[in-house]
Amino acid sequence: MRNSMYKLIGVLIILSFVLVACAPADEPAPQEPAPGDNNAQQPADGIAGLAMTNRISEEWKQSGKMFAVPSVAAREACAVACHDGYAFSTGEFTDPEQFDEEGMHFVGIDCQSCHSGTGQELMDTGLVSVPFADEEIQAGTGALCITCHHGRRDTRAIYEEYEGGGATRFSYPHYGPAALTTGMGGVEYPDVEYGHTPAHGELENTCLTCHMPQTADGYRDHTFQMDEQYAGQTCGGCHSGITDWNLNGFQDQVQEWVSQLEEAIFEETGSVYISSGGGQLIFYADEARTETLTPDQVSLEAFIAAYNVYLIRTEGSWGVHNPAYTRSLLQESYRALTGDELQ
Template sequence: MSYTGADWALTGGAAAVSLERSDGTYDKGSANLCAQCHQIRHPRPAATDGMIEVTSTRFGPHHGVESNMAVGEGGMGVTGAPGGHYNLIDAGCVSCHMGENTDHGFEAELGTCEGCHSDIESFDYNGTQTEIQALLDQIKPLLIAEGIIDVTILDDDGEIGNRSVPGTYSEEVVNAMWNYMYVIEDHSFGVHNPGFARALLEYSLTALGG
């Protein structure tokens, strides 16, 4: 401790982060600190004779999967790629969530986006969030019909939540649920990596016969 302002310097963000549950690496300077926590934590499901046992009521990759989403890895049945927000923005998460227009809440603000998107009026840029939400809305009833979503547990809005029902399901159903939860837990509704988020949900929709 020097008991100076230097003690508050950012540490731990210099080294690239090897993502624990995929083959990817997140390497965006100071944003590497974010990736140390915001990544998939649970192992991807593995099938035995085409079936997978779900043992948790909170099945899915993790509550914060943003670094995996950015690099396009960790989904089921989909080979992804890094999105533009990873490839083109030097400081990754920090550039958008800690820009000059943001406070200490880390919430992205449109003023920060304007440096690249001068015509932006909402985060639903080019309708990406609307499209992703529409896919999620198509998939959820199909998962409910398969019995893997618990209809007795409601969210804060009084709607059926996304808790899973422990049991043994086909590989297709579990993979679809994984991808669905992956996009839900990313919280950006496609903004972090539109192409990959779309591919994950389209795979799920096809796997469920939608």
């Protein structure tokens, strides 16, 4: 009895394969996409095709990436590395001298910058080099963002150069969120253990996970900016109930620490303001910002503190990119400079 039932099931299964294989080939063709709709793979509850492209284009226009900065886009190294979208994606630089003034053209970080050539390759491999580590780092699609947003300095070399008394200028961090997310890009004392918040820095697609959240319409936001309406979606899985970025007042705390460290630098060096210009940090020694200090007038500890304070003041997240690393970069800088702890 049992045996014959198994046989019957077997026959039914074979029959069903045969029936599927013999199904008529003239099934109705999938519906033609509507005119102008170049993407038939519309998600069930989202938008696609031109509607999505239009939305993304509008977002991109708010991103701060649509214009190139001519002064840097005109220099080959800066253009190819980050500052001209066409030079970045193709590696081809055209000297602006070859154009008369009207023909001169620079390209912002536009669609093709990220979606073709170098940009696309970075997303595909997920690997990116940074100057402060010997090996490439694995960053998922965020490798694309990191290639331009990593601070551009080998901070280990900077330490050695300054410690050896060989520095002729003050290196400065070139706007480096990834110097923090990686937990490696501040100037560190070689004998000190620094904190790290891997939960933030090692999210699967690093930068993208926070900066390009999935919109309600089913595509990734292209303003690249942090919008608090996504706080629950982006951070809530780990910080339940979060509604803004200033979790536990941490961003306020970091601003307070930055002020304390700056005060300590001013006290130790006699400078009154720290800024950057001409590719280096500048310690201004007078309110009118005419007098500046030179490397022989600034101790190693004061320089390290200034580099790190400037990094954290300009990278844009007030510590969120790596809370533990931010805390320890500021704390260790302060301790070495003053012998005290930050309050």
